Structures are given as structure tokens and as C-alpha cells.
Amino acid sequence: MIVDLNQVEEVSKELYIRALKVLPDDVKAGFDRLSRNETNDLAKNVLGTMVKNIAVAEENSNMLCQDTGIPIYNVKIGRNVEVDGYELKDALRRGCERATKEHPLRSSVVHALTRKNEHTSCGHLVPVINIDFSAEQETLEIEMIPKGSGSENNTWLKMALPAEGRNAIYEFVIDSVLAAGAKTCPPTIVGVGIGGTGDLCVHLAKKAATRPLGSRCEDPEGAELEEKMSEAVNKLGIGPQGLGGNATAFAVHVELAATHITMNPVALNMQCHSARRAKATFTPDGIEVGF
Structure with a gap:
């Protein structure tokens, strides 16, 4: 399958707009x-207000949140797919810029030091583009995630000691969620990365935070940890928008990697209640858009 880069550019534009306006069914x-x-009456009312806000935004084709976020594109290239990698990244960037200029969207991306905003939602190394490969035949998958600052600011890494074991993971997650409090606009998806190197661990936490609800860690030990931590987090009493209640998090998601014998890294990244994402799958039969 030869990938049409003009289609990639158009799809990357439309995915950004779709992600900002339509909340996935699993959320x-x-x-x-x-x-x-x-069980908390105030929390029930707050959740009801959130649901109504989502419905009104979708009915009127308005954005779910004013924060257009840091644009992230996750790309999976299947077998027997022919595409120029450099041109693919360039097409994704052009589509991201067009979404911001043509829609128009508020650009939230600035130079890290001068804080200058080019009003394109792009900059050095932004949009973030992650490229991986899959065993699927003749398939190209593009997932778009606009990651808002409210959730992204609540990101932590701890290089725990191996002797501390799982207790260090439990304590770190609980302490981090408590520190975030209402700042991530709960209910949240709590992403936990465990293992690897420091940078890989943080990447795994982001991957976990942006996974669809209902998915499970592929590692059975990680899946068991997800269940325990989800229950524990929702006993903290933070509740929706930090106003109290049981609904602090939709779920805790875990992603694992092997690590060094003398390391025990754990990272946390959070996703807010507007857990936005959109996906397109290219095959020889056409392009399917969804979540």
C-alpha cells in the first residue's frame, strides 16, 4: 500500500478538529x-453538569474545552506500507497548522524561552510525533491527542530504589494524585509508567493516561495493579472538580517496560475528564475515522 501524503495532511487536520469537539464513547x-x-449528592450534580457541557458542545459543534493543548500524533505503520518517513512527519505538521489557521483554533504552543506564539499550534519538535510499527498488513494508523496543560502539568517521575519495591509505586501514585487535587479537572485517567529508563518511564505514563477506558495492561501483574490502584484512588475523596466524592478517576492505567537491576523508576501522567482523542486508519479499502 502506497500512502497518499495529501490524504495524511487532510486527515491530520480533521483529526485535530474532531478530537477537540467529539468525546470518545468510552469516556x-x-x-x-x-x-x-x-454516593455524594454534590458530586452527582457536578458530574451531571459535566455531561451536559459535553452534550451542548457536541450539539453546537463547539470545542469541549478552550485548551487546544499540545498536539500529539501517534503513528503506527503496518507491514507492506510504503511511505517516506520524513514527508509523513511534514504532512502531519502541515495538517496541524491548517487546523489551527483554517478552523480557526486558539494556538496554545509558544517558544519555551521567549514565549512567542506563532499561532500555528506548532513549534520546535511540536506537534509531538511518535512513530511505531505494527504487524497489521497494509495499515497505517494515525491517532491524534490534544494534551491540555491542566493535565500535563501534573506529571511526575521518581527513580525509586529497587529495595522499596511495589510500596514505592503505591505511595508515589497516591501522593501524586493528592498533590494534583482539583488541578487536573477530575475525574481523571491516571497513567502510571513503571520500568525502563527515566525518559521511557514518563513516555509509558503518557501512553497509559491516553489509553481508551476499558483497556487493560497487557502484563498480568500490571493489570492487577491497575485494579488495586483504581480502587485506592477513588477512596481519596477528591471527587469531580475536587469538590468531594468517589469519582476522582475513571481508572488508573499502567504500562510496563523492563528495567535495570539497580533501578525502580515510576512515573505518573494524568488525563483530565475531557479525555480527547481521534483516530484514522488507512487501508487499501479507504480511510476509517473513529476513536
């Missing part, structure tokens, strides 16, 4: 689940 189902299990 909406997550709101329903939290509302059913919530």
Missing part, C-alpha cells in the same frame, strides 16, 4: 459508570 460510558456509583 462518555465512563461518566455513566461513575454517576451510577457516586
